[in-house]
Amino acid sequence: MQIPEAAATAAADARPTGRRERKRRQVRDQLYAAALDLFVSQGYETTTMEQIAETADVARATVFNHFSQKVGFLEEWGAHRRARVAELIGSSQLGDLSTGDQLRRYLREMAELNIASRPETTILMDAAARVGSLLHDRSLEIELAKIVERGRQRGELRTGVDADQVGTMLAACYFSTVLRWIRVEPAPFDLRDRLDSALDVTLFGILDGKGEGPPPGR
Structure with missing residues (x-):
């Protein structure tokens, strides 16, 4: 299976670096910054x-x-976003929060990054979706x-919940x-509130509690 460029870069970053590798990383970052500036100013295509x-x-x-292909910059952009959120969350004490609150915090940080750099998000997210x-x-x-999964292991979720499926749905x-959110200018809704609402549907469902309820063991 082919490993995406961004994933390979992340793995490389985890290894101790010497002077030569630091120089290579510096050049890569320089290229990444140049590409983003151009994408935002004149478009990806x-x-x-x-x-x-x-x-x-x-x-x-x-x-x-x-970057063997231009699309590699899009993969790098996504990796940078996730790394930034991990950094922000890692600097906070989340262990005492419930699974729902941890998910809400993660999605909120992603929303904040997009809002803070809407022009960049508009260009690169659109390009990432198309090419x-x-x-x-x-x-x-x-x-x-x-x-x-951590919440499942703590017993916070009902029996039978598939963590991978929930991750897929939320992503x-x-x-x-x-x-x-990026298709219309100005933004047609508050991204944070919309993601909060979507998470609530995932966490609490759509039934009013008067129905039959989940199947046995679910």
């Missing part, structure tokens, strides 16, 4: 690898040494499933909500 090289002041071959691996990359659903909801 119209930006070329040659323009990225020129903006970053490196040889064209250097770009391909770090990238947005709908196939399981990274976000895996992170959300981890939170659900799909997140992406579809953000894609609707």
Whole structure:
């Protein structure tokens, strides 16, 4: 199975780095910053690898040494977003929070990042949905499933809940909500409130409690 460029980069970052590797990381970050600036200013499709090289002041071959395809920048962008949320959450004490509150905090931090950089999100999320691996990359659903699984192990969830399925549902909801949010200018709704509401549906369901209830053992 082919490992996405962003995942390979994350694995490389976990290893001790020497001077040569730090230099390589610096060049990669330089290319990434140049690409994002160009994507936001002139669009993803119209930006070329040659323009990225020129903006970053490196040889064209250097770009391909770090990103074999332009779509690699989209994968890197998604990895940066998730890493930033992990950093923000990691700096807080979440162990005492319920599973629902942890999921709400995670989605809220993702929403805040998108709101703070709406022009960037509009360009790159749209491109990732059309030409990238947005709908196939399981990274976000895996992170959300981890939170659900920890709650399952603590006995907070009803019997039979599949953490992976919940992670998949929440990730799909997140992406579809953000894609609707970026389609209209100005933003057609508050992203934080909409994700909160979607999470409530997942956590509490849609029945009023007067129905038959879940099947036995569920």
